[in-house]
Amino acid sequence: MGYELPELGYGFDAVEPHIDSATMEIHHDRHHATYVANLNAALEGNGNLEGLSIGELVSKLEALPDGVKTAVRNNGGGHYNHSLFWTIIAPGGSGYEANASSSLKAAVTEAFGGYDEFVNEIAAAAAGQFGSGWAWLTKEGSGALKVEATANQDNPLMTGSGTPILGVDVWEHAYYLRYQNKRPDYVQAWLQAVNWTEVSRRFAE
Ligand code: MN
Numbered sequence: 001m002g003y004e005l006p007e008l009g010y011g012f013d014a015v016e017p018h019i020d021s022a023t024m025e026i027h028h029d030r031h032h033a034t035y036v037a038n039l040n041a042a043l044e045g046n047g048n049l050e051g052l053s054i055g056e057l058v059s060k061l062e063a064l065p066d067g068v069k070t071a072v073r074n075n076g077g078g079h080y081n082h083s084l085f086w087t088i089i090a091p092g093g094s095g096y097e098a099n100a101s102s103s104l105k106a107a108v109t110e111a112f113g114g115y116d117e118f119v120n121e122i123a124a125a126a127a128g129q130f131g132s133g134w135a136w137l138t139k140e141g142s143g144a145l146k147v148e149a150t151a152n153q154d155n156p157l158m159t160g161s162g163t164p165i166l167g168v169d170v171w172e173h174a175y176y177l178r179y180q181n182k183r184p185d186y187v188q189a190w191l192q193a194v195n196w197t198e199v200s201r202r203f204a205e
Contacts, residue, residue, distance in 0.1 A: 002040035003054060005033050006083050014091035018189040020178045028086065031173055035078030035153070042071030054080045059157045077153030081134060081167055088166055088202075090195030101200035111145040118147070119191060125149040126170050126187045135187075137166035139203060165202040166194065 008014075008028055013021040043049055046068055049057065058076050061069060096115050100108070105115075112118040118137070126135035129149040136155070138146050140162040148161060149170075156164045168190055175186035 002043065003036050003079055005036045006086065008086050010091045015089050015193045018193040019089070019175075023173075023175065023177045026177075027169075027173060028082075032078070032082040035075045035082065039071065039075035039079055042068055042075060054083065055157060058155065061158045073158065074153050077155055077158065080157070081153055081155055081164075081169070084164060084167055085169055088195050088198050089190070089193045090198070094195045094197055096194070096196050099196040099200070101204065104196075104200045104203045107139075107143065107145045107203065112147075119188075121147040122166075122168065122191075123184060123187050126168055127184050129170050132171040134167045134169055136164045136168075137199070138162040139165050163202075163205075166199050 005028075008024075011021075012024040012028075015024065046065070049064075049068075052060075054076060057072060058080050061073055061076075064072055096105075108115060108118050112121055122135050122137060125147050126149065129135060129151070131151065133149055133151040134153075134155065135147065135149045138148055138156045138161055140146060146162070148156065150156070150159070155167070156162050168187055170183060170187070175183065175190075179186040179189075
């Protein structure tokens with residue numbers, strides 16, 4: 001038993017040209033698979049943690065035994081973050097105007113002023129994250145939205161900031177084959193592939 005690598009639900013080439021097929025295959029089958037394998041190995045002998053969803057596990061990071069805390073932070077975070085990441089990109093893209101729910105649009109307008117301003121904020125957060133990490137659209141406990149960035153495989157569940165409903169991976173493994181050092185170009189392309197139907201569903205939870 002243990003945590004399992006989720007199926008993508010679409011082909012590796014499904015989000016071309018924004019994200020290339022080779023990057024998708026390596027990212028899912030090697031990087032994400034390694035986080036899952038390392039997480040399961042680290043949790044062996046900690047039967048009291050069995051049965052927790054990956055979101056529940058990373059949410060209680062601070063309460064975990066010291067012997068597994070770092071492994072859960074890095075590899076559990078990696079598993080949670082990538083599991084979210086695959087679901088919020090869609091074959092053929094899924095435009096914001098046509099697919100975001102009215103309640104999500106209202107919250108985006110309230111928080112940022114509108115979609116274009118949201119794009120500017122998350123692009124700036126992604127560009128400004130030094131080294132590896134993620135930029136997030138986070139739903140706070142109040143229901144309000146905010147943009148933030150975290151290092152490595154940390155995420156808003158771990159920090160208590162809120163629930164991530166969109167996250168863009170800015171580790172070089174997410175973009176280097178096609179975009180090399182041009183992280184901002186990758187982020188703009190990635191935003192064209194966002195599945196706003198799924199982001200709306202997560203916002204409504
Ligand atoms: Mn990644």
